Amino acid sequence: MFQQTFSALGLVIAASALCLGGSAMAQSAGETEYMNACAACHGENGTGDGPLAELMTVELPDLTQISAQNDGEFPMLDVIQIIDGRSGIRGHGYPMPVWGQRFKEALSVEIGPYASEIVTRGRILALAQHLESIQAQ
Template sequence: MKVPFICLALLAMPAFAQDADIGRSHYHTHCATCHGLEGRGDGPMAGVMLIKPVDLTELSAQNGGRFPLERVVMRIDGRDPLVSHGSPMPVFGDYFEGSFDVPIKAPSGQPVLTSRPVVDLVTYLQEIQRIE
């Protein structure tokens, strides 16, 4: 069986360290205004938004106990635009879109390529998930 070149190239990529502390900083700078300091969807701008921000601490609980990594990565980096954000993240889309050259491992084991800031931010979001 022949393996496509792109798959081999992804497997050969070095594993990048994920930094939740940097992700926390990105979150507080770029996300807390709408999603709140603790990610519960209660930021100062939440009251004026037509579609309320989701509680980011409940992403795993709302997905059968599994963090929806691919969906979250693609929402943040703009590949899966969210209508309430007006497409990509409203003010910070350019910062998170970047080049998709850093792999993050999905629950399926497959790598998802995104930008370095998204990897760190998603790592932080995984840390703040409520465990029931």
């Protein structure tokens, strides 16, 4: 029990560091999340040319153009909600996974529902920050 609590506490602290801490750590974590969860479809550079893109039934957006398509502003909250997918705002036509649910389910049994929600939000924020960092200039 102590081991589980200690493990959960470590994950909560790590998630908090992502949300509150240095941007270099968040960017590194976000890039890792991107490569693990998004690059297969959206491509390593975010341009929509990942190895699974040709199998998709919808056109994948160029994620480096999000700011350009929003009058030069990166719509952070919208991006977070699209990645999360649990709030009813879904990404590009629906085949995109509901990452909020996937991230949370993967951790809920191990660390519980509250800690897993905190970690999930940290992962999604780090991912959104990474997307903001790859916007075309």
